[in-house]
Structures are given as C-alpha cells and as structure tokens.
Amino acid sequence: MQFEIERIIRTALEEDIGLGDVTTEVTVTRDTVARAELIAREDFTLAGLDVAAEVFQTLDSAMRFEKILADGHSVRKGDVLAWLRGKASLLLQGERVALNLLQRMSGIATLTARYVAEVEGTAARIVDTRKTVPGLRALDKYSVRMGGGQNHRIGLFDGVLIKENHIAAAGGISAVIERATQRIPHTLKIEIETRNLAEVEEALQAGADIIMLDNMGLDEMRQGVELIAGKAQVEASGGVNLERVRAIAETGVDIISVGALTHSVTAADISMLFN
Numbered sequence: 001m002q003f004e005i006e007r008i009i010r011t012a013l014e015e016d017i018g019l020g021d022v023t024t025e026v027t028v029t030r031d032t033v034a035r036a037e038l039i040a041r042e043d044f045t046l047a048g049l050d051v052a053a054e055v056f057q058t059l060d061s062a063m064r065f066e067k068i069l070a071d072g073h074s075v076r077k078g079d080v081l082a083w084l085r086g087k088a089s090l091l092l093q094g095e096r097v098a099l100n101l102l103q104r105m106s107g108i109a110t111l112t113a114r115y116v117a118e119v120e121g122t123a124a125r126i127v128d129t130r131k132t133v134p135g136l137r138a139l140d141k142y143s144v145r146m147g148g149g150q151n152h153r154i155g156l157f158d159g160v161l162i163k164e165n166h167i168a169a170a171g172g173i174s175a176v177i178e179r180a181t182q183r184i185p186h187t188l189k190i191e192i193e194t195r196n197l198a199e200v201e202e203a204l205q206a207g208a209d210i211i212m213l214d215n216m217g218l219d220e221m222r223q224g225v226e227l228i229a230g231k232a233q234v235e236a237s238g239g240v241n242l243e244r245v246r247a248i249a250e251t252g253v254d255i256i257s258v259g260a261l262t263h264s265v266t267a268a269d270i271s272m273l274f275n
Contacts, residue, residue: 004138005051009058011135012097024092034088034274038081038102041269045113046073047146048105049082051139055098059090072109072146081270088274095272104136105143106268112147112261115245124236124249124256127152131263140262152257160184161212162192173199177206191235200224204231210255214238218247225252 038052046069053065063086069075084091115126126149132140141151153159162176170176173192180190191210194200197220203211204227213224215238225234235255236248248256 001138001142005054006058008101008136008139009051009055009097012101013055013058013094016097017093021089021093024089028089028092030087030089032088033086034091035083035085036091036272036274037083039271039273040075040077040079040081041271042077044075044106044268045109045147046075046081046106047071047109047143048102048139051105052098052102053082055101056084056086056091056094059094060086062086063090072148074113075106084272091272091274099270099272100267101139103267103270104133104265105139105146106270107265108140108143108262109147110268111265112144112149114242115256115258115261116148118242118245119249119256122246122249124253125150126245126261127235127255127257128261129237129257129259129263130155131259133262144261147261149258149261160188160190162190164193164195164214167192173202174206177203177208181207193237194224196220197223197227200227204228208232210235212237212257213253218251221248221251221253 049067049071056063056065063084065082065084067082069079069081112126119126128141128144128149129152141154144151153161160180162180167173167176170179177190177192189209191212192203192208193212193214194203195214200211210233211228212235213221221236228234233255234253235257236253237257240248240256240258245256
C-alpha cells in the first residue's frame with residue numbers, strides 16, 4: 001500500500017508541477033513560511049488524510065501536518081480536518097494534488113457509508129468492484145473500507161471470477177468450473193456469474209463456491225437464494241442503486257457488489273486556506 005501511495009503521489013505531482021509552478025515563482029518568495037488549514041465545506045465521511053499529508057511531505061520532509069480528525073470519521077461542515085505549516089511555495093504546489101486525492105477518497109467513503117447504512121440489519125455486505133480509476137485502485141479500495149464497505153478482489157490476480165465471456169470461451173458453465181477446479185490451488189474459491197435460474201442450478205451442481213446473480217429482478221433473486229439454500233455464497237450484482245439496495249439485501253443475498261462506489265463518485269467539498 002505505501003509503495004502504491006508513493007507512486008501515485010509522485011506521478012500526480014510530476015503531472016501538475018511539470019517544469020515548475022510559474023504563478024508561485026513570480027508571486028511568493030522562497031523563504032515565506034505559512035500556516036494552512038484543511039476545512040470541510042459539507043458533511044461527509046473522511047478518507048485520505050494520511051495521503052494528503054504524504055503529498056506535502058514528499059515536497060518537503062520538514063513540512064508539519066497535524067491531523068485533527070481521522071479517516072472513517074463522520075465530518076460536519078466547517079470542521080477543520082488538519083493544519084499544516086511550512087514553506088508557502090510548497091504548500092501551494094501540493095494543494096491541488098492533495099485536495100484531488102483527499103476529495104475523491106472522501107467521496108468514495110461517503111457514498112459507501114450511505115450504502116452500508118441502507119442495508120443495516122440485514123446479513124448483506126456491501127463490496128466494491130474493479131471499476132476504479134486506472135492507477136488509483138489502492139486508494140479507491142482503501143476508501144471503501146473507510147466507509148464501512150468491504151473489498152472484492154483487488155485485481156485479476158487474486159480471485160477466480162468466471163464471467164459470461166469466460167463461459168462462452170470455455171464451452172459452458174459446467175465445463176468452465178470443472179477446468180478451473182482442476183487448475184487452481186485449494187486456497188482459492190471459484191465464483192461464477194449467472195443470468196437466470198437455470199444457470200444458477202448448473203453452477204450449483206458444478207460446485208461453485210460463490211454464485212453471482214447478475215442483473216436479476218428481486219423475485220428471481222429470492223428464488224436463486226432459495227435454490228442455493230446455503231450451499232454457496234450468493235452475490236447480487238448489476239442494477240444496484242441506493243433506492244434499490246435495501247430490497248436486494250432483503251432477498252437474502254450475502255454480498256452486494258456496487259460499481260458506483262468508485263466509478264460514479266462525487267468528490268467531497270474540502271478547501272485549504274492560509275491563516
């Protein structure tokens with residue numbers, strides 16, 4: 001995780017600063033010292049404060065960054081999240097990158113927390129997907145956890161998730177599960193996507209560990225859960241939104257995967273102001 005954070009920050013700073021911050025160079029002397037605060041402009045769930053700190057400390061290891069709140073905290077409009085003190089020129093150079101990352105991460109955590117609250121009292125868990133911004137997956141997945149959600153597989157390398165194109169290429173559900181079972185280590189589970197109850201039945205008979213009910217209606221999901229009857233974990237995917245997620249959870253599924261957590265996030269409103 002730390003290596004990923006450092007890579008993301010280096011890339012972002014290089015992209016933003018390029019050959020230099022011309023505005024700061026012509027307006028602020030290099031020896032000017034300033035103090036700044038990160039301030040919430042709305043209510044949200046906080047995520048990414050350590051990442052913001054790392055941005056400024058990458059520019060200057062002597063930069064002071066004092067956290068007032070912690071990731072996972074429910075922030076209220078007007079709250080001061082942290083204060084900073086260091087060279088004004090470097091505060092200005094790090095401002096946009098730090099805020100971009102902090103605002104996106106807090107937006108993800110906030111949306112995740114809303115989904116988690118909607119299914120409270122049911123057995124369903126809210127999980128993310130691989131629908132993340134390329135290069136930012138480590139931060140996106142961390143932010144989901146800060147909102148109370150859980151992570152699905154991190155990438156293609158850490159889980160077997162057989163989708164419709166795998167099934168088509170391999171010659172059917174039974175064939176693809178049999179092939180996967182013969183080739184994977186015993187430490188991995190097999191999850192497979194199904195589109196109707198006939199496919200659910202076939203996946204169950206073939207020995208799938210997790211059966212995804214993809215883009216099914218609520219009645220069909222309930223029937224799928226009854227058919228599986230605890231012999232495999234059940235994941236609901238597709239067509240999930242805040243208005244519908246509670247009803248999906250009440251069908252009895254174990255997992256609800258929500259691509260919107262990371263692909264349709266609204267950034268939290270946060271400012272950095274000198275004082």
